[in-house]
Amino acid sequence: MQESATTIAIAPDQPAPRLLEKAVVGAGARVGELAEADALIWTGKPRDFPSTLPASVRWAQLPAAGIEDFFDAGVFTAHPAVQFTSAAGAFSHSVAEHALMLLLAGVRYLPEQLRATSWQQREFFPHVGSLRGKTVTIVGAGGIGRALIPMLTPLGAHVIAVNRSGRPVSGDNIPAGVETVPTDQLARVWSHTDHVVVAAPATAQTRHLIGADELSRLKPSSWVINVARGSLIDTDALVDALTGNSIGGAGLDVTDPEPLPDGHPLWTLPNAIITPHDSNPPQLRLAAFADHVGANVARFVAGEPLEAIIDTARGY
Amino acid sequence: MQESATTIAIAPDQPAPRLLEKAVVGAGARVGELAEADALIWTGKPRDFPSTLPASVRWAQLPAAGIEDFFDAGVFTAHPAVQFTSAAGAFSHSVAEHALMLLLAGVRYLPEQLRATSWQQREFFPHVGSLRGKTVTIVGAGGIGRALIPMLTPLGAHVIAVNRSGRPVSGDNIPAGVETVPTDQLARVWSHTDHVVVAAPATAQTRHLIGADELSRLKPSSWVINVARGSLIDTDALVDALTGNSIGGAGLDVTDPEPLPDGHPLWTLPNAIITPHDSNPPQLRLAAFADHVGANVARFVAGEPLEAIIDTARGY
Structure with missing residues (x-):
């Protein structure tokens, strides 16, 4: 047969x-x-x-x-x-992995360490951080955000997911204990946020969602990661925050403008990591x-x- | 009362x-x-x-x-x-997190990307990899290795744990599907290993556990991470492999000699990431x-x- x-x-x-x-x-x-x-x-x-x-x-x-x-x-x-x-x-997995990489590299002070050509243990010690016990706010709880959550929780990070509805994020791989906050209440997350990952769609409403005001509420150790679209962050305000060290740093796979032009300050700021929109090659x-x-x-x-x-x- | x-x-x-x-x-x-x-x-x-x-x-x-x-x-x-x-x-968590950071930074081509001062998307695309579906061999299944396993599996990596006894690694946070191989059968893991994390104690038996022979069995995309002790890797053989691009790269929080002296080739090889033993500050x-x-x-x-x-x- x-x-x-x-x-x-x-x-x-x-x-x-x-x-x-x-x-x-x-x-x-x-x-x-x-x-x-x-x-x-x-x-x-x-x-x-x-x-x-x-x-x-x-x-x-x-x-x-x-x-x-x-x-x-x-x-x-x-x-x-x-x-x-x-x-x-x-296609969410690779972008989420890239966001995790950028965040870990920032928190653990990799950019400065990569530039070193001598053993500077004492100098670097105070700057090496950990995600353990830290709160990571993920703005946008679509595919990328939901793929990122189960990558973060085994690192001991607490996750706040921000979505339009505020309806609790759920799914097979979403661990218990993830807090969900609606976008219109975003203002109340900053006081207990250590790091931010931007993973929301680009719309008229999300343009400059992270601007001078939001950045001013973050900590000197906070990293801001963007794997969504450049327009969600006010680039000028971000450059100011990075230049003044009012935040720890920024890891950007997307920029505004994009491609980022030669000579732009983000290329040479020591606390900025730029990857040219290659999180999903x-x-x-x-x-x-x-x-x-x-x-x-x-x-x-x-x-x-x-x-x-x-x-x-x-x-x- | x-x-x-x-x-x-x-x-x-x-x-x-x-x-x-x-x-x-x-x-x-x-x-x-x-x-x-x-x-x-x-x-x-x-x-x-x-x-x-x-x-x-x-x-x-x-x-x-x-x-x-x-x-x-x-x-x-x-x-x-x-x-x-x-x-x-x-104290295992921070070292395991550091190992994950080094591995992700390597696999996703961060060192070259961090050095760039212009938008090179097409050039970088082919080099950005992922841990998804890749096999990570962790040599040493003590505290650090066991802390690393649950950080790797949500990234879609398959884990091979190598310990002295070959007794299956188990514990609260150890997911199913982790393969355990005894150290004396280490030779048989290389053909299906994509990346290696060295996390074993330094003993007479583990000196140069990763040498020219082991490195020659890895892939041009393989990253070798060491968060244990420098002596577990034959530094000269590693420099040769990195210079000839026979492996993807190395992320080293420990070196041999340590501290790594000024002018050592590992400081300037583009596919080496050195952190000065600061994974647990x-x-x-x-x-x-x-x-x-x-x-x-x-x-x-x-x-x-x-x-x-x-x-x-x-x-x-």
Whole structure:
């Protein structure tokens, strides 16, 4: 008796990325042509998405976390019988890991230590801090914030999550004891905040969410980390705080302006760490997408509900 | 009715460190004179330990994790009726956090990024890695290694712990899925190791545990972290590996020789991070000791078994 394996097409990239092929096969399906496929893993742009699909295709996996462009391109309305999934959640891990790296490097005084070319133990001792017992406020409790929380708590940090609703952050990996505060009450967290991680979306409301006033309420040991969008922090106010050492430092994967121009003071301030928006480089994105695809193909094969199902009527 | 509070003496530092007083009071006891004390928190040297103690003193907390010097000074035999506790475990957290910082900074290419004074996203992209899905071998599964494991697993790293016996590492915070390998089978871990953290004691057996042969089995992306003692790594072989880029890099809080002399190649190799044995600076040691004291005083007040009880006959 021949087994009729589930067939997954990968398009339009040809040859298909090997990591994706491995993920499909590892999840118990086979990679095949779109004409005979049960599902489609789409690696391309919204405007290139096939206008017609074989009737056998019941599921399409999209390569992005935010799928507004696919909605605008009419992809969902063109295929009312197909279930669509996004890559929501898949890309958060690497950005959260980057935020943790920046925070730890700052708190443990790595920038100055890296510049040293002689043994300065006594000089550095007083500056080496720890996250243990410290309160880290994460502004934005979306995918990145929620991925960061379980990385912080084993370090003994207390986490305050800030989101729009103030509804308690929850999830499989969210430990007990995380406090959630609504954005409109952000002002009351500063007095018991040691460090801030900015991980909220850029909107008109979040522009300069961290400005001179907020920075003035932080401690001389506080680090401010931004892995979201540069506009959430008032750069001039931040440069003032860093220059005056009124905060410990800033770790920025995103800047305003971005790219940060040559000669900008942030490049040479000793308490600023700049990484050029590389917290989620292409090779890590592909690996994370492959993990997501593998998990969803396994669910598809088993007839279980898929992850990150798109509400195609609402477009998210 | 007057409550007779448990009285804890702190000696010989006068005034007693405020953090210790706060820990005692926070745990429900009062700080008092040794003459009327139920227990003694000792902050001094072995040779200064009181030769006689009031009969009321039933417990003495020592300030060190390794208490050989107290044993050699005859402290335990002089006070056969007193229960002694060490600070074993208290100081591991900060060193483990430092190891994690060095590893993340290396894997995510921070040294080169920190030196940049212009936006080099495309240049840096291929070099930014992640611990997700990577295997970290921790050589030495004592306090530091065991503290590091639960910090690594939320990052999606697989952990191999290496200890003398090969007996599976276990404990409250040790997640399932940690593989334990005995030191004499260390050779078989290299083929599936991505990164190495050295956290084993320095003995004749562990000298140059990581030498030219071990380094040659690692990957061009592998980072080697040492937070134990410099002698565990063959420095010349490490410099060769770093110079030839046969490994990704090294993060060293300890060196051989130590202090690392001015002009040593490790100071200027772009893929080496040196911190001058400051992973556990005095202020963090005191804070950690205060946490330990607070936990033990609370147990003492409640009549529960204390943590880190010393076997005074054996001296550990």
